[in-house]
Amino acid sequence: MGPGLHERLDPLGRDQIAGLYRRLRRRPCLPPTVSHIPTAPAARPPSPRTVTGWILTHPDTLPECERLKLKSVLADCPQPDALTRHVRAFGKMLTQLQGEQLPQWIKAVRADDLPSLHTFVNGLERDLAAVTAGLTLPWSSGIVEGHVNRIKMIKRQMYGRAGFGLLRKGVLLAS
Template sequence: MRAYLHPFRGSTPTDARPPTPRTVTKWILTRPDALPENDRLKLKSVLVHCPEQDALTRHLRDFAQILTRLQGDRLLEWITAVRADDLPSMHTFANGLERDLDAVIAGLTLPWSSGIVEGHVNRLKMIKRQMYGRAGFSLLRKRVLLA
């Protein structure tokens, strides 16, 4: 029995499983100051081993800062930085932003939003779908006005 267990006694346990892509994504999308120290160290380890992931993380965090702080004037600088790296998916995203650059910059700079209007439109469409084929326009009108 001892001969059977002998090879395993001196060995150290293997490292824990690597983090899942979902976990790494969560770490990247969480604000760095809100990330627990243990997770921050694990993320740092992942980024050290993959330079592409490190560049992607930098670009995502920079874009999040532009988005949350309404710094649309930095967008062209950000797009230039994205183009400097070899990240095809980010190039595709940047191309999409450039298609209507003026509107994107305005959306990332101005404090106004059409979110409230979009919410009301969504509510009206939901009521219309619930009523489809069940009643006429007069009942639909009453539901919309009373809702």
């Protein structure tokens, strides 16, 4: 309501306001009755990022309310349900070093119509021996890769400024 309408209604009595309401109801632009109570808008569905977070979280650490929401999302569509099963099976292989199960997992993924996972499987199959070793052996080159990544970052920051001597000092001082 505009400020002018408030000012006009304040000095009016209750009977005059009721009469004004009846006159306004007769106009075609207003609904004939105001007896229905508007319902609350439906809850917004979770975003894809939220659902992805639920899928990637270990089921035991997922809070009960989020577990129920994920269950309701997965009940509506079979593809996310299959995706969740495959992602969690791969996570179990990764955390429990069960790389010998990788061929069966790849076969199960190929059986489902999940193009995004098929792309992931194609990448795994390019170097299956190395992936199997990474999922089976307790050793990791992660620390070395982290240092290489850090050195490359320092090198990019110093690009064109100096030679190897300054890069060496930057790497040693950043440690």
